[in-house]
Amino acid sequence: TIMKTKIIVTAVLMFLGATNSHAQFLKKLKNSIEQKVENVIVEKTSDKAANETSKTLDTIFEGNSEDSNRKVKNKTSKQNQNKEDENVESNVNAETEEESTVTGFGVYSNFTFIPGSKLLFYDDFASDALGDFPAHWETGGSGEVVTLSDSDSKWLSLVRRSGYMPTLENKLPENYTIEFDLVNNGYGNGKPFSKLYFAFLSKKSYNMGSGGTLADIEILFSNTGFNVRNVENFGGEVEVKIGSRIDRQMTDYLNNTVHISISVNKKRLRMWVNEEKMVDSPNLLQANIGDYFILQAMDVLPEKGHFVGISNFKIAESNEDLRSLLLKNGKFSTTGIYFDTGAFTVKKESYGILSEIAKMLKDNPDINLEIIGHTDNQGDDSSNQYLSRSRAQMVKQILWEEFEIEYDRLKFIGKGETEPVDDNATEKGRANNRRVEFVKI
Structure with missing residues (x-):
């Protein structure tokens, strides 16, 4: 139940706060526990949305055979579509406790290509x-x-x-x-x-x-x-x-x-x-x-x-660098973070742009970001809403685990197909609308 979950989490976090030894390890463990709670305290959408999305949203990175067998079965309710997981209170589904893990980019860790904006x-x-x-x-x-x-x-x-x-x-x-x-x-x-x-x-x-x-x-x-x-x-x-x-x-x-x-x-x-x-x-x-x-x-x-x-x-x-865009406009958007079709699997050729974002955050520790996922109009509204939010969450997860950006500096939401920037009737328009936006907060 929600109450039992809150009691357990609160007790663990109090223990973490009271312990002085192994501070660095415990801080990481505390963040990990908070992330697990964030991943499981979400509501289920309709059975239709669940059936459509659970077929494809089953890996974090392509090529990971262990993760490829995992299905994400929790969904966000319509009234909470634009809220952070941290602000959502709902039933904990036992099926969601199997958490996917970011496993790294392997040989792509030296990939420095950054796609134009x-x-x-x-x-x-x-x-x-x-x-x-x-x-x-x-x-x-x-x-x-x-x-x-x-x-x-x-x-x-x-x-x-x-x-x-x-x-x-x-x-x-x-x-x-x-x-x-x-x-x-x-x-x-x-x-x-x-x-x-x-x-x-x-x-x-x-x-x-x-x-x-x-x-x-x-x-x-x-x-x-x-x-x-x-x-x-x-x-x-x-x-x-x-x-x-x-x-x-x-x-x-x-x-x-x-x-x-x-x-x-x-x-x-x-x-x-x-x-x-x-x-x-x-x-x-x-x-x-x-x-x-x-x-x-x-x-x-x-x-x-x-x-x-x-x-x-x-x-x-290729226009201005990310830091300049963020300081001038308060936000920037990229179509250069790539996902498998209909899934939140992050393709490894996305490493260059993610590394650049992480570097900008490390060089500017006073900057915090809200990560906003957007989709094109292919698929139904509820599936696209969930997909956009899952992709934004995965970007946050990668920046935290792979690049060691402080967990509390990043928020995420999904807006599905509700804010197109181009015409969904063309391939180019749909590609423009499939984007990840970063807003300074």
């Missing part, structure tokens, strides 16, 4: 018909939207020697980031090799060969592995010619899916494959190289069994 382009091909070329892309060749047996996403298949450019109203800004998932299959012994170029152009072109002054990163798919092979620039307007042989070969990434992250800061270009930085060239993008971006396939041959595809493609402009 202003979304310029997003496409997951959700609105495109299978077999069609996607509506928000341009090409001088061919391609089509497909699905894969082992993925819930739709993919743009890159074929032959075609170039692929996202449709944008304007040239790219001086500072921006690009992210996407890249899958390759059908390579190995006895199979011909293919190449894929990430090309940065000074003028609009559907083929890097006619893009004027340009820079590119070459990816080779061969029987020896997934190889980040070269980075170079060339053309008449380049003042300092740069050509670097990288030859970073990874067998585990062949016939597999990786996440690509690219950061452009004026002339500087950095590129990561999953958590590992492959390129950091401070003067590569000279002479307006980087105004346009294309993906250039080279000898990707479906008739030979090749498949190369992209999904969840995002371009965002």
Whole structure:
């Protein structure tokens, strides 16, 4: 019962307050107990919301087999949708006592990529018909939207020697980031090799060969592995010619899916494959190289069994740093904390932005934050409300456990789909609305 729970918690907290030895350990234990109570003192929503959300909200970090078997079964009642767990008094459900645990980011702990804050382009091909070329892309060749047996996403298949450019109203800004998932299959012994170029152009072109002054990163798919092979620039307007042989070969990434992250800061270009930085060239993008971006396939041959595809493609402009935004506006928002679809599982490529937020908090100990989760309009109101709140709570949990930010400095609420900042009728609009907001308190 609530009364018994309160008595037990109060007794434990009094014991903690009265004990002088092992102070640091007890402080951590006290916070842990408070967090457990916060996680269990919540009300259940309707059976419909419970059934819809419990199927997907079952892990904290992807790839953790122990956590993947856990289901969160407690829900927030409608009248308490916008309240903190700390302020909610309700029945304790015995099924909620199995608490999920933040387990860390592993190799991503050195991942420093921070996505841009202003979304310029997003496409997951959700609105495109299978077999069609996607509506928000341009090409001088061919391609089509497909699905894969082992993925819930739709993919743009890159074929032959075609170039692929996202449709944008304007040239790219001086500072921006690009992210996407890249899958390759059908390579190995006895199979011909293919190449894929990430090309940065000074003028609009559907083929890097006619893009004027340009820079590119070459990816080779061969029987020896997934190889980040070269980075170079060339053309008449380049003042300092740069050509670097990288030859970073990874067998585990062949016939597999990786996440690509690219950061452009004026002339500087950095590129990561999953958590590992492959390129950091401070003067590569000279002479307006980087105004346009294309993906250039080279000898990707479906008739030979090749498949190369992209999904969840995002371009965002990089503006002011987080501290400046917070001090100027009292808040900032990011679409760069990524979750599994319909779940509060935090993807590991979110490490960079979470680390930056934690650093800002450590450098400014007088700043406390309220974390607000927002969703798009996919799904019903009650599920989105619960999902947004669970995601905000998980961000708080990570900042506390992974980055050791004081527990009391962070609050969280969820607002579901109630405060959209963009049109939910488009992929880009929905991506903008799926965000986490941080407000100074």
